[in-house]
Amino acid sequence: MSIKTSEKELLQESFRRLEADFDTFSTDFYEALFRRAPELRALFREDLAGQGMKFVATLREVILNAEDAEKQAETLAELGSFHATIGVSTDSYDVMEEALIDTIRQTLGNKVTPDLETAWRNAYAETAATMIRSGHKS
Numbered sequence: 001m002s003i004k005t006s007e008k009e010l011l012q013e014s015f016r017r018l019e020a021d022f023d024t025f026s027t028d029f030y031e032a033l034f035r036r037a038p039e040l041r042a043l044f045r046e047d048l049a050g051q052g053m054k055f056v057a058t059l060r061e062v063i064l065n066a067e068d069a070e071k072q073a074e075t076l077a078e079l080g081s082f083h084a085t086i087g088v089s090t091d092s093y094d095v096m097e098e099a100l101i102d103t104i105r106q107t108l109g110n111k112v113t114p115d116l117e118t119a120w121r122n123a124y125a126e127t128a129a130t131m132i133r134s135g136h137k138s
Helices: 005-019 021-038 038-043 049-064 069-086 092-111 114-135
Strands: none
Touching: 005 021, 005 049, 005 069, 005 092, 005 114, 021 038, 021 049, 021 092, 049 069, 049 114, 069 114
8 A cells, every 4th residue: 555655744743642541442443334334234243342453453554554565565455355255345354444534533632634644544444455456356
């Protein structure tokens, strides 16, 4: 993944703030996701604590290690394949994006500038595209 240099610092700084309370952040994300798409709840285990840790670890990988595109592509390809096998559709990625952005807004409040939101949306779009390409092969 190739995050623009101008966006990288914004993403890394905001991620460090989000990660400071990853339990709340990940819980809020899943709540936002399931409000939008309750049917996705069945794809996850009952206890979301472990899932939340994986979610934050994946975000950490994407945001803090963006310069290692080869490693990222491999990690995201595996994750995309897994998501496809458990039934995550390509449409679900749009719902996940909105849940993520809403959770970032909720957590960071007025620190979310238009530039920061754009940076997160761009990073998410690249991440999701890689996962979809890898997991939803024809």
